[in-house]
Amino acid sequence: MKAIKGILFIILTMSSSALLWYFATPIEPIHAVNRLSHIIGGLAITGFFLVFLLATRMKILERWFHGLERLYFHHKWLAIFSLGLVILHGQLQDMVPDWDEAQETPLSEFAKELGELGQYGFIALILIALFAKFLKYEHWRIVHRLFLIPYALGIYHAYFSSRYDLFQPTSLGIFTALTATIGFMSALYMLTMYQDMYFNYKGKITGINKLGSNVIQLELTLDKKIPYRHGQFIFIKIFQDGLEKAPHPFSISGSDGKKVFITIKGLGDFTKKVFHSVQLNTPVALDGPYGHLNFEKGTQQQVWIAGGIGITPFLSYLQSHPADRNIELFYTYHGQDNAIYQEFLQEYAKTNQYFSVNFIDTAQMDRLSFENFSVPAKTSIFMCGPEKMVKRFAKQLKSFNTGADIEYEAFKIR
Structure with a gap:
């Protein structure tokens, strides 16, 4: 699994949060349901810390997840999972016995109300974000910026309504302070400094x-x-x-x-x-x-698959290198107007014995499929194109070529 380092990072961070909350000692005895609710709430805050951290697109995180496409996949599902934890936390709080709730102070009651407000904010924003394909890109980015508000409310809720003293320098207090600070600063960074620092x-x-x-x-x-x-x-x-x-x-x-x-x-x-x-x-x-398409690190036998505008990363290599390895390209598009660089590819295939190309115009031919398509051992497969296409081809190729080395970039970034 190419994203193993990133997945392990998420698992270790969330596990550390769960263990620290589980073994922490509350200020005074609380009901078991309230204790479980605190653990779930702590996990939710940690989950959103990771969501904001992944959004920074740090190069080390991109390497750990083996590409931004995989990083954003885990970013999306981690946000949904964390929202589920927030909702579960709220449901458990409603089940806490009256004798336990009686020990709350006006400050903790106010923090509890802010926490509920933050919960509704997360629900609304994540639901909007899930319908990203119906939004303009700039509007989609604004929605993501607004996540800082319910996150800030959630942190305030955790510190001032918790039955654990998070202000003390205990293991839980230090972990919460670090993750909350990094998460908040990551969100502020994306809002204020990212545009200037990274576009250099x-x-x-x-x-x-x-x-x-x-x-x-x-x-x-x-x-x-x-x-x-x-x-x-x-x-x-x-x-x-x-x-x-x-x-x-x-x-x-x-x-x-x-x-x-x-x-x-x-x-x-x-x-x-x-x-x-x-x-x-x-x-x-x-x-x-x-991006992690690296043709130079591929084997001597390679299969390239491009969908529409997904031909561009392959062109970058071909225009700079005479092919010195066996490459077979499958280029699928819909209509001749979308067959960009076709003449270049045809001429390249004529003049280089190691390179061959297959043109698949889906306006005139059946859709490209790799079901029951066998590739020789030690063949590197590279793909670029729409997300649905590359994932469908990856599934087809893996089902018939166990252990196949497949690398791809998908168009869907949000």
């Missing part, structure tokens, strides 16, 4: 090439070289009136360090506006690179 590769658009009815290639000239490896992608901000200032991810289709090429297909509001209105000499800022 500045440049401008020096070339525009329209490759079809909805595909455009941009040449970006940077002030300094970006440490790029073929198969990676970047987040880019385009500073032009009428375009969102929010960063968007795109695969690099070619680069020599200071000059970077990205190929964009007009699918959503932002990409359509870029296709129709982007101008030369527009300033840009880049964050990255990210």
Whole structure:
């Protein structure tokens, strides 16, 4: 499992939280249901600490999860799991006997009310976030920024309504203080400093090439070289009136360090506006690179699978290297207008004996499938394309090729 380090990090952090709450001593004796409720509530706060930490996209975390796509997968389900813990915590609190509740103070009652408010906030925001495909990207980002509010309310609730003294330098007190501080600072960092600290590769658009009815290639000239490896992608901000200032991810289709090429297909509001209105000499800022497609580390026998605009990371390699290993490319798209770089790939296959390409136009042919598709032993499989496509192909290939080495990048980042 390629994300094993990241998964272990989550398990160890959550387990530590559960054990510290379980073995901690309350200020005074409390009912068993209240004790369990505290453990569940502590786990929820720890879970949201991890959610905010993963959102920072720290390079070490990306490596532990073997790519941002996997990191965001665990980020999403950890948020849902933590919300479930919050709801369970609230249900258990309602079951606490009256004699236990009688020991509460006005301050703890107020903190309890804020905790309930935070719970409703988490429920509302997570439900909205789950319908991300119906939101504009900028609106989706605003929703995620608002998570700081219920998180802050939850921390206040934990400190001032808990029957454990979290202000003391006990193991539980130190752990809670560290995770709450890091979680809160991670959220503030994403709100305030991320845009300036991480987008430190500045440049401008020096070339525009329209490759079809909805595909455009941009040449970006940077002030300094970006440490790029073929198969990676970047987040880019385009500073032009009428375009969102929010960063968007795109695969690099070619680069020599200071000059970077990205190929964009007009699918959503932002990409359509870029296709129709982007101008030369527009300033840009880049964050990255990210991604774990590494063709050089693959075996001598490789199978490449690209869906639509997912051809770009493969082009980056081909345009810079004569293929020195056996590569078979399956390129699937819908309609000839979406078959970008087809002539280049055809010519490359003619002049390089190690490279072959299969074009699958789903407007004229059956959809590509890898059911009962056998690959030779020690074959590296690389895929890039829409999330549903690459996951379907991965499942098909693994079912017939036990132990197959499969790497992929999926388009879905949120």
